[in-house]
Structures are given as structure tokens and as C-alpha cells.
Amino acid sequence: MKTLKIAITLSTIILAACTQKPIAPQANNKNNPIKIDRWPADTEIVQSALPPVYADEKLMNKIWSTYCGGDRVSTEIPMPNYSNREVTSAARRLAMVHPQSFYFYAGPLSMYELRKTDETSGKLTRELVDPPKNFPSSKEVKNGKKNAHAFLTMLCGEFRDRPTLIREKINWVNSINKLPVKAQRRMRIKDHVWSKMTAESYSAYINLSYAIYRMKEANLKASADANIVMGKYSEPAPVEPYTICETKYIFHNYIIPKKTTLPDYDKYMDDYKKFTSKCSQGDLAYYYDFRGDSNFKPNSPESNGMIWYSSTISGNCERKNGVLVLKEASKDKFTNQNICEDYAKAPFAHRWMAARAGLAVWMFRSKEADSIFSNAKDDVTVRPNYDKLNTAFDYVVSSEIAQKMMPEWMDNRIDYWKRPDMGFNIITGLGTPTANTEMVFERLRDSVNRHTDWYASKYDDLAGQVRDQAYSPFVASSFEMKASDTFAQPGVTVGSPADGCKHWMFIFKIKKENWYSSKSVADKKPVNFNLNWFDETSLGTNSLADHERALDRLGTTLEGEMDSILYLNNLTAQGTPKENCGEGFVK
Numbered sequence: 001m002k003t004l005k006i007a008i009t010l011s012t013i014i015l016a017a018c019t020q021k022p023i024a025p026q027a028n029n030k031n032n033p034i035k036i037d038r039w040p041a042d043t044e045i046v047q048s049a050l051p052p053v054y055a056d057e058k059l060m061n062k063i064w065s066t067y068c069g070g071d072r073v074s075t076e077i078p079m080p081n082y083s084n085r086e087v088t089s090a091a092r093r094l095a096m097v098h099p100q101s102f103y104f105y106a107g108p109l110s111m112y113e114l115r116k117t118d119e120t121s122g123k124l125t126r127e128l129v130d131p132p133k134n135f136p137s138s139k140e141v142k143n144g145k146k147n148a149h150a151f152l153t154m155l156c157g158e159f160r161d162r163p164t165l166i167r168e169k170i171n172w173v174n175s176i177n178k179l180p181v182k183a184q185r186r187m188r189i190k191d192h193v194w195s196k197m198t199a200e201s202y203s204a205y206i207n208l209s210y211a212i213y214r215m216k217e218a219n220l221k222a223s224a225d226a227n228i229v230m231g232k233y234s235e236p237a238p239v240e241p242y243t244i245c246e247t248k249y250i251f252h253n254y255i256i257p258k259k260t261t262l263p264d265y266d267k268y269m270d271d272y273k274k275f276t277s278k279c280s281q282g283d284l285a286y287y288y289d290f291r292g293d294s295n296f297k298p299n300s301p302e303s304n305g306m307i308w309y310s311s312t313i314s315g316n317c318e319r320k321n322g323v324l325v326l327k328e329a330s331k332d333k334f335t336n337q338n339i340c341e342d343y344a345k346a347p348f349a350h351r352w353m354a355a356r357a358g359l360a361v362w363m364f365r366s367k368e369a370d371s372i373f374s375n376a377k378d379d380v381t382v383r384p385n386y387d388k389l390n391t392a393f394d395y396v397v398s399s400e401i402a403q404k405m406m407p408e409w410m411d412n413r414i415d416y417w418k419r420p421d422m423g424f425n426i427i428t429g430l431g432t433p434t435a436n437t438e439m440v441f442e443r444l445r446d447s448v449n450r451h452t453d454w455y456a457s458k459y460d461d462l463a464g465q466v467r468d469q470a471y472s473p474f475v476a477s478s479f480e481m482k483a484s485d486t487f488a489q490p491g492v493t494v495g496s497p498a499d500g501c502k503h504w505m506f507i508f509k510i511k512k513e514n515w516y517s518s519k520s521v522a523d524k525k526p527v528n529f530n531l532n533w534f535d536e537t538s539l540g541t542n543s544l545a546d547h548e549r550a551l552d553r554l555g556t557t558l559e560g561e562m563d564s565i566l567y568l569n570n571l572t573a574q575g576t577p578k579e580n581c582g583e584g585f586v587k
Contacts, residue, residue: 107314
């Protein structure tokens with residue numbers, strides 16, 4: 001969510017994505033998550049540390065076979081189930097996406113044998129393999145079917161231990177709306193805003209919602225509740241994100257009738273309060289959140305704390321006689337010689353644990369290192385391990401301070417690892433009247449600051465690649481869309497060729513109780529790293545945190561949080577509607 005001082009070079013670009021109904025939340029019993037007692041093969045991975053899943057093994061297998069083919073409990077290359085209507089729909093949509101709007105990593109492409117081999121040299125090329133004969137008949141842009149097949153194959157492979165996310169992401173793809181260049185039509189209150197939005201409403205919405213945010217911020221600063229006190233710290237109170245209901249209010253009362261002038265704060269809030277009677281309880285219970293991006297990949301929107309870990313493993317593996325093994329030249333890089341098989345059988349679990357292990361470094365480092373972690377300009381290098389996935393990674397700091405963790409965490413880390421807070425609530429007393437809110441704020445502040453100002457947050461994969469900036473276990477998205485709009489075109493965070501057009505706006509929806517801000521700290525609310533979205537603006541203390549208006553989430557969005565996708569390729573980089581600004585996507 002920010003411009004890199006030095007462009008990050010990612011392995012292989014085979015770039016690129018399209019309109020349908022929004023995704024409804026899953027109707028599962030949220031009070032009774034079902035633990036799965038067979039994945040992954042590596043017994044060091046603690047199942048209870050994974051985000052709760054609301055499907056038993058039988059349902060998981062059913063979901064898998066609905067969307068994918070092949071043996072789920074294996075390392076074999078899966079096949080998208082092109083006989084399924086939803087998969088077919090997703091494939092057709094993805095085939096019409098401009099190649100520049102995709103981003104595929106080299107490691108997974110090779111691991112799932114999605115790159116062609118040169119017949120003469122025997123070396124892998126940059127060209128993708130052809131899709132199978134049963135790929136659904138459809139129109140395509142250049143290499144569209146190849147891109148679609150690669151996307152869906154990697155989706156099945158990289159989430160085979162979490163089929164509920166395969167289902168979620170197939171539905172997410174099928175929600176894509178390429179904003180049409182036409183006047184905004186009226187909507188019904190029950191209509192899903194983003195599926196009805198047009199290109200002509202885009203700039204109007206981001207500008208108006210930004211103005212409303214500023215109005216709310218100014219009113220809050222002038223109120224008696226302007227500051228939140230957390231021990232010796234006092235920080236500005238957080239501005240509440242927009243609910244689904246308020247977003248509908250903005251469209252119905254301003255965007256559709258083309259009103260550009262706002263009333264004063266009290267009038268605006270009075271009118272909105274009256275409008276809420278028209279909204280469902282669900283519309284009132286969720287916030288919208290936005291991530292502009294220049295590319296779409298099967299892992300979207302995972303943090304690099306997940307992706308870099310998996311890229312290292314997959315990039316060092318190869319298939320020999322159908323068996324996934326370490327490359328000969330890579331065997332001395334890993335003490336776990338079965339890392340390829342372990343990862344491929346449970347890829348999501350490995351990636352999630354990697355992000356968790358990185359966050360544990362930030363949250364539970366020794367108090368001796370406080371001064372370094374609290375200054376985002378000081379170097380901190382995270383160093384992963386590939387053997388034990390139930391503890392924090394190692395770290396190196398630019399001083400003589402030894403790399404240590406808090407003794408009170410280390411003494412109980414096996415039990416703490418099983419908890420969604422990793423022991424943070426116990427250590428700080430969150431949830432009790434005596435909670436140490438100063439410590440809570442300091443640790444969360446340092447973490448979101450180090451995420452947003454990530455230029456000294458380094459990563460040494462111990463397999464030959466050192467990244468000198470931009471490591472984070474968090475993925476960020478903005479609760480006010482304009483703050484994320486900058487990232488919707490190429491060249492901001494990823495050095496892909498700029499085409500003068502916008503590309504993607506990913507839209508998430510967050511349960512209100514999962515928003516965690518400075519007020520949450522003051523209220524001594526327990527944290528849940530599986531579910532919380534941390535308010536970067538109220539918890540962070542640098543200018544980037546204020547500017548990005550972001551919510552930082554560990555790892556990635558989960559089931560029930562991926563709402564829809566806007567494909568912005570009918571908009572120039574300046575936000576002007578232009579039919580087929582970029583190549584591709586034929587309706």
C-alpha cells in the first residue's frame with residue numbers, strides 16, 4: 001500500500017482481469033468451528049493456530065471436488081473442474097482479462113508445471129502451457145485462456161488444504177464488475193452497490209467519500225472525544241469506517257442524483273440516521289474496506305509475509321518422475337529435506353504460519369529491542385525457519401542487542417501458539433481491568449508503523465535471497481477508497497509496465513466487531529490476530545499511517561470477507577472514463 005524506494009523485483013510476470021452478483025456470507029455456525037485433525041503432514045504445525053474453519057472433512061472434500069479435480073491429500077498437480085458452472089464462469093471471465101492485469105510467481109508456476117519447456121534446450125520458458133481440451137469455449141484476449149487456466153490451477157493447488165477459500169475466491173472472481181462507461185442508473189436499496197456502479201460514478205464516489213471522511217474527522221477533533229488515552233499515551237480518536245448501509249446512503253442521496261455539495265456534519269448524520277431504517281441488519285453490521293492494486297493473482301490479497309515464504313520453497317522444488325522434491329542444488333539450503341512435500345500438501349497452513357511467525361517477532365521481541373522496533377528507520381531482518389512452524393521466526397537487528405524474545409512468551413510459547421492472540425492477551429492483561437494499555441499500544445503501534453513505513457523491514461530467506469525492505473506479515477487496505485485509489489494503476493508498488501489505465505479495486509467487508517483501533521486498546525478489548533483488522537491511522541504514529549487510512553490484517557482475508565472486485569480498465573489513471581482504456585475484456 002505504498003511506493004517502494006527501490007523497486008521490488010518479483011520473479012516472473014505473466015500479467016493481467018472482469019461482473020456478477022456479490023458474495024453472500026457463508027451460513028455456517030460461527031460458534032462451532034470444526035478442527036481438522038489430518039493436515040498437514042508436518043506434525044509441528046498446530047492446527048488450532050489456523051483460522052477457524054466451519055466445515056468438517058466430508059464437506060471439505062465435497063467443496064474440493066466441486067471446484068477442483070485430483071487427489072486433495074497429495075502433492076499432485078490439481079485440475080480445475082471445468083464441468084462446474086461456477087468454475088466455467090470464472091474461467092470465461094479470467095480469459096477476457098488483459099494479461100498485464102495478472103501477476104504470477106515463478107515458483108508456483110514451475111511447481112504446478114504451468115510453464116512450457118523449450119523442446120530444444122529442455123529449459124523452462126516464460127510461456128504458459130495451453131489449457132486442456134475441456135477448457136470452456138469462450139472468447140479470449142491474447143493468452144487469455146492460458147492465464148485463466150494457470151490462475152485456477154494455482155488456486156486449487158495453493159488452497160487444497162483450505163477448500164472453503166477456493167470456493168470463496170471462485171465466487172469473488174465471479175463478482176467482478178468492469179465498470180461500464182455510462183450514466184449511473186438508479187438502484188434499489190437492497191441492490192449491491194458495487195455490482196451496479198459505473199465508470200462515471202467512480203471519481204464522484206471517491207471524492208465525495210473522502211470529503212465526508214474529512215468532515216467526520218474535523219468534527220471528531222472538535223469534540224470532547226477527540227483523544228483516546230492509553231496510559232501515558234494520548235492519540236486522536238479513530239474515524240469509523242463506512243458501513244454497507246452508509247455506502248448505500250452516499251450513493252442514493254448523492255452519487256445517483258449527482259449532488260456534489262455536502263451539508264454540515266449534523267445535517268448529514270441526521271439524514272443518514274433516518275436512512276438506516278431502510279437498511280438490513282447485515283448492512284449495518286459490516287464495514288467496507290478497499291485495496292487498489294495493479295494486478296490480480298491466485299494469492300490476492302495475501303501479505304508478502306505469506307507469499308515470500310512460499311515462493312522460496314516452491315522456487316527450490318522440482319518434480320522428478322512425478323515426485324515433488326528439492327532441487328539438487330537446493331538440498332544444502334534446507335535441513336528439512338521433505339519441505340517440498342510438506343508444503344505442497346498443506347500450502348495455506350504453511351503460508352499462514354509464516355505470516356504468524358513474522359508477526360510474533362514484531363509482537364513478542366525482547367523489551368531490550370524496544371528502541372529499535374519502535375523506530376521504523378532502524379533495520380530489522382526477519383529470518384524464517386522451515387522446520388518448526390509453531391513458533392516465532394528469528395530476527396536480526398542493527399545493533400549489539402541479541403535477538404531475543406520476551407521470556408514470559410518463550411516460557412509458554414507452545415500453549416500460546418494455539419491461541420488466536422498468541423498469548424498477547426495474557427501477557428498484557430487485555431480483557432481485564434488491569435490491562436497494560438501502554439504496552440498494548442506500544443506493540444501494536446510499532447507493528448503497524450513498521451508495516452506502513454516498511455523500508456527498513458528486511459527479509460533473509462536463508463536460501464540465497466535477501467530483500468532489503470518491504471517485509472510485512474500484514475496486508476493493508478483502506479477503509480476510505482480514495483486512499484487506495486493511487487495503487488490501482490501499475491508502477492506504484494510493482495514495477496509492471498504502465499498502460500495509462502487503472503486496473504483493480506478489491507473490496508472487502510469486515511464485521512464491525514473485528515475493527516481494532518486505539519479505542520479498542522483503551523477499552524481493553526482482547527485481540528484476535530485471526531480476525532482483527534488493525535486501524536493503522538489511530539494506532540500508527542507516522543505520516544504514512546495517517547495518509548493511507550488503512551486497516552492492517554494478518555495474512556489475508558478469509559471466508560466471508562471478500563465482497564467483490566471492480567475491474568477499472570475503463571478508467572484512465574486520472575480517473576476519466578474511457579471505453580476499453582486498456583486492451584482486453586470483451587463482454
